[in-house]
Amino acid sequence: MKRTFSFGLWTIMHRGGDPFGAPTRGPRDPLDAISGLAAHGVQAFELHAEDLIPWGSRLAERDDLIRKARRRMEDTGVVCVACGSDMFVDPVFKDGGMVSNEARVRSLAIERYTAAIDVGHLLGAPLFNIWGGRDGAEVDAGRSPIDALKRLRDGFNALADYIARQGYAMRLSIEPKPNEPRGDLYLSTVGHVLGFIATLDHPERVGVVPELAHAALAGLNPAHEVAHALYAGKLFGIHLNAQRPLRFDQDLRFGGANLKDGFFVVKLLEEEDWPGPRTFDARPYRTTDEQGVWVFVEGCIRAYQILAEKVRQFRDDPEVRQILQDIKRWDTAEVDEAAEPGGAPRVFPYERLDHLVLEILMGTR
Numbered sequence: 001m002k003r004t005f006s007f008g009l010w011t012i013m014h015r016g017g018d019p020f021g022a023p024t025r026g027p028r029d030p031l032d033a034i035s036g037l038a039a040h041g042v043q044a045f046e047l048h049a050e051d052l053i054p055w056g057s058r059l060a061e062r063d064d065l066i067r068k069a070r071r072r073m074e075d076t077g078v079v080c081v082a083c084g085s086d087m088f089v090d091p092v093f094k095d096g097g098m099v100s101n102e103a104r105v106r107s108l109a110i111e112r113y114t115a116a117i118d119v120g121h122l123l124g125a126p127l128f129n130i131w132g133g134r135d136g137a138e139v140d141a142g143r144s145p146i147d148a149l150k151r152l153r154d155g156f157n158a159l160a161d162y163i164a165r166q167g168y169a170m171r172l173s174i175e176p177k178p179n180e181p182r183g184d185l186y187l188s189t190v191g192h193v194l195g196f197i198a199t200l201d202h203p204e205r206v207g208v209v210p211e212l213a214h215a216a217l218a219g220l221n222p223a224h225e226v227a228h229a230l231y232a233g234k235l236f237g238i239h240l241n242a243q244r245p246l247r248f249d250q251d252l253r254f255g256g257a258n259l260k261d262g263f264f265v266v267k268l269l270e271e272e273d274w275p276g277p278r279t280f281d282a283r284p285y286r287t288t289d290e291q292g293v294w295v296f297v298e299g300c301i302r303a304y305q306i307l308a309e310k311v312r313q314f315r316d317d318p319e320v321r322q323i324l325q326d327i328k329r330w331d332t333a334e335v336d337e338a339a340e341p342g343g344a345p346r347v348f349p350y351e352r353l354d355h356l357v358l359e360i361l362m363g364t365r
Contacts, residue, residue, distance in 0.1 A: 003308075004044050005043055005044070005280070006042065006044035006045055006046060006279040006280070007045055007046070007279065007297060008046045009051045010047070011280065011283055012028060012033040012293060012297070013030060013033055014283050016287075018286060024286050024287070024289075025289060025290050028293075031068055031072045034072045034073065034076060034078055035076055037078060037297065038077065040294050040297050043277075045080060046083070046084070049083055049115065049119040051086075052066075052119070053065050055112065070124075073124075080124055081277045083120025083127070084116065084131065085113050087130075088134050092108065093105065093109065095134070096132070096148075096182075097135060097155075098110070098151055099132075099135045099151045099186065106151060113128075113130070113159055114159065116128070120170060121170060126171065127171055127173055127209075128163070128171070129175055129236075130156075130173070131175040132152070132185065132187060133177070133182070135185060135186055136183065136184050137183065137186075148186050149196065153196070153200060156174075156200055159172060173207045173209045173236040174187055174193045174196070174197070174207075175239065176208065176211075177211070178214065178217050179217065180249050189215070190208055190210050190225045194228065194229070194234060207235065207237075208234045208235060209239060210238055211238075211239035211241065212241055212242065212261065212262070213241045213252070213281075214249075216244075216258065216261070217243065219245060222261050223264035226265055226269070227268060230274065237279060238274075238278065239279055239281035240278060240280050240282075240300070241253070241256075241280065242254055242257040244258070252283075253284075253285075253303070254282060255299065255300070255302075255307070259307075260358075262307055266307040266308055270308055270311050271311070280297075282296075313360050319356060320353065323356075324353075
């Protein structure tokens with residue numbers, strides 16, 4: 001299966017700033033970011049509409065920027081696979097977008113989302129992905145979480161209806177995260193999102209985009225989070241990166257931490273032949289310069305390719321195959337004496353199997 005690798009434009013355009021320090025890199029034009037991705041073996045990108053079109057731009061300015069982006073996409077062969085909207089920087093959304101206690105702010109959030117949906121459609125994006133970074137709370141006394149979920153339901157229903165009325169060939173997705181920038185976000189994990197989607201008027205139009213770092217922030221197994229979305233038929237996208245548990249949202253380069261987590265996510269995607277783009281949502285280190293950003297891009301892609309090769313090696317390893325065949329036989333075999341009450345307990349060679357994963361990942365086998 002041919003893989004499509006994708007990056008969020010915001011990752012390439014990130015200037016290295018953080019809550020404690022000013023940017024360390026200069027600004028990068030979004031069109032140049034598209035060209036740079038193509039030059040480094042990337043086939044697709046995601047974006048927030050505001051990465052390309054500053055909010056408040058006139059319609060003529062918007063259309064001109066979209067024309068330029070489409071021309072750059074045609075020239076390079078790079079496609080847009082998802083669009084979203086920046087609903088977390090503007091101070092007006094300090095209490096959230098679709099959950100804000102101000103009705104006017106909730107209306108503005110829908111307005112900005114629908115404007116961004118239009119941009120995504122014009123760029124040919126088949127997916128509109130929403131990460132509600134401010135749709136949460138620090139003070140639970142200030143808003144009932146039931147009211148928040150009702151507001152989110154109304155908002156997603158309105159967006160799905162807008163897409164349908166416009167006749168766009170686009171689906172909606174939700175990117176869960178447990179916390180940050182709010183103390184607690186209402187749509188925290190894949191499980192939360194799947195339960196929420198079931199309450200919508202048209203659940204078939206909405207899916208999930210898990211992110212590895214967000215799962216780690218919740219103390220969850222990233223591969224299990226992805227598996228739940230796959231099993232439900234709701235894996236509309238994925239954001240690959242790395243994260244050390246119990247830290248702030250680090251957005252480390254894919255392969256930069258927790259190799260076993262990355263291995264089992266890649267194993268799941270490859271073995272299930274998931275056809276979607278492998279999108280990297282990470283940030284170059286603050287110590288990286290403008291040219292080093294492309295080293296970061298190449299590193300993310302190479303890490304996935306290495307882990308995919310390790311998946312193949314794991315699958316073809318004779319000892320691994322024998323252990324897995326034995327386990328499968330136990331599941332289908334007739335009851336034997338070892339399984340009878342009082343018989344010898346079945347021995348599960350998981351210690352050896354887990355060690356073989358380590359050996360394969362370390363290249364010592």
